[in-house]
Amino acid sequence: MKAVDAVIERRLGSDIALINSIGRYIVGAGGKRVRPMLVLLFARALGQQGPQAHELAAIVEFIHTATLLHDDVVDESSMRRGRATANARFGNPASVLVGDFVYSRAFQMMVGLGRLDILEILADATNVIAEGEVLQLMNMHNPDITVEAYLRVIRFKTAKLFEASARLGAMLANAEAGVQASCAGYGRAVGTAFQLVDDMLDYTGATEAMGKNIGDDLREGKPTLPMLLAMERGSAEQRGTLRHAIENGAVDRLEVVVDIVRSTGALEATLAAAKSEVEQARNAVQSLPASPYKDGLIDFASASLGRSS
Numbered sequence: 001m002k003a004v005d006a007v008i009e010r011r012l013g014s015d016i017a018l019i020n021s022i023g024r025y026i027v028g029a030g031g032k033r034v035r036p037m038l039v040l041l042f043a044r045a046l047g048q049q050g051p052q053a054h055e056l057a058a059i060v061e062f063i064h065t066a067t068l069l070h071d072d073v074v075d076e077s078s079m080r081r082g083r084a085t086a087n088a089r090f091g092n093p094a095s096v097l098v099g100d101f102v103y104s105r106a107f108q109m110m111v112g113l114g115r116l117d118i119l120e121i122l123a124d125a126t127n128v129i130a131e132g133e134v135l136q137l138m139n140m141h142n143p144d145i146t147v148e149a150y151l152r153v154i155r156f157k158t159a160k161l162f163e164a165s166a167r168l169g170a171m172l173a174n175a176e177a178g179v180q181a182s183c184a185g186y187g188r189a190v191g192t193a194f195q196l197v198d199d200m201l202d203y204t205g206a207t208e209a210m211g212k213n214i215g216d217d218l219r220e221g222k223p224t225l226p227m228l229l230a231m232e233r234g235s236a237e238q239r240g241t242l243r244h245a246i247e248n249g250a251v252d253r254l255e256v257v258v259d260i261v262r263s264t265g266a267l268e269a270t271l272a273a274a275k276s277e278v279e280q281a282r283n284a285v286q287s288l289p290a291s292p293y294k295d296g297l298i299d300f301a302s303a304s305l306g307r308s309s
Contacts (some may be wrong), residue, residue: 003051004036007058011105022086022098026065029083034194035060035165037300042169042183045285045293053172055109056118060165062106063126067133067161069099074137075220118171125164132156141221143246147228154195155188162191179287186284186297193277193304199224200270201307203258218257221249225273227257229266238264274305 005027012023036057043053071077072085073092079085087095103126110119135153139145166187170180202217203226217224223246231242238260244250245257261267281301288294 001033001037001040003054004033004040004057004061007054008061011058011062011109012102014101018090018094019098019101022090022094023102025086025089026069029080033061034300035064035161038162038165038187038190038297039169039172041293041297041300042166043172044169045288045291045297046170046173046175046179048169048173052113053169055113056168056172057165059106059109059113059122060161060168062102062109063122063129064161066099066102066106067129069095069102071133073099074133075216077216115171118168121164121167121171125160128156128160132158132160136222139223141247141249143223143227143231143243145223145228147225147232150223150225150228151192154192158195159188159191162194163187166190182284182287186281186301189277189281189284190301190304193274193281193301194307196225196270196274196277197304197307199226200267200274202226203261203267215251215254218245218254219249219251221246225270226261226266229269230261230264233264233266233269234260271305278302278305 009027012020012027014020014023039057039060040053043056068080069086072080073087073095077085078088085095086098090098106122110122113119132153132155136157139149139153163184164187167180167184170183175183199217202215202224218227227242227246231239234242241253241256242260245253250257278301282298285294285297288297
């Protein structure tokens with residue numbers, strides 16, 4: 001991962017001072033580097049030991065970073081990873097344009113790998129992520145979306161890059177198609193679980209631990225799984241309160257909303273859904289050869305349930 005960070009810092013460089021400033025700010029914010037880690041773990045688990053994995057892992061992180069820069073502008077977010085977002089620090093125009101730079105730098109790096117199959121996977125993933133963002137935008141302040149429609153959004157918006165990262169590690173190792181599909185299944189399931197746990201944290205976490213403001217999802221009118229399940233399970237009065245909160249982004253009643261979500265068992269049901277995804281992920285990698293990297297993949301899937309940020 002140190003080698004990946006070195007690639008990230010080197011490749012973010014530009015002759016434009018503002019790009020360098022925002023680039024350093026983004027790198028300095030840290031982050032878990034989960035998606036690059038999956039690229040490395042799958043590549044190593046399948047016997048690929050070359051430095052190409054570092055470059056590919058950095059590409060994945062650039063795509064993720066670009067989506068975050070754009071997301072924070074769209075969502076009008078002020079905090080991420082425990083400090084001010086780039087848009088709060090440098091303004092919306094600079095964040096959008098540097099996000100475009102990071103995207104385009106990722107594609108420059110993809111071409112440099114000389115692998116059309118890898119370029120195809122990343123191009124498709126980036127397109128699906130954009131579709132997921134638009135779907136989420138269409139669902140804002142809509143309390144009538146179904147659980148299935150919500151899960152489709154997170155499969156597109158969040159899980160797709162996890163899926164691509166896992167598949168890319170296998171592709172770099174020249175694994176056969178069936179193995180690649182199993183690895184992709186792991187990534188898709190872990191990515192879904194990751195987002196479901198994130199949904200829960202908006203109602204259970206602490207601002208300092210999460211690195212973002214509690215109630216952000218509600219303020220933005222995002223009908224996440226805990227809210228949707230609470231609406232299914234709650235009384236008519238509780239459903240009315242939740243509908244109003246989603247439609248109006250009513251954070252002034254956050255405590256009431258949190259009480260409803262908790263009292264209806266929606267958080268436990270969301271956790272159960274995340275556990276089911278984790279079990280699918282663990283099963284997907286059972287056929288990989290024994291190695292510390294396989295163990296790391298199994299451990300990471302389990303650990304995603306216990307996140308506090």
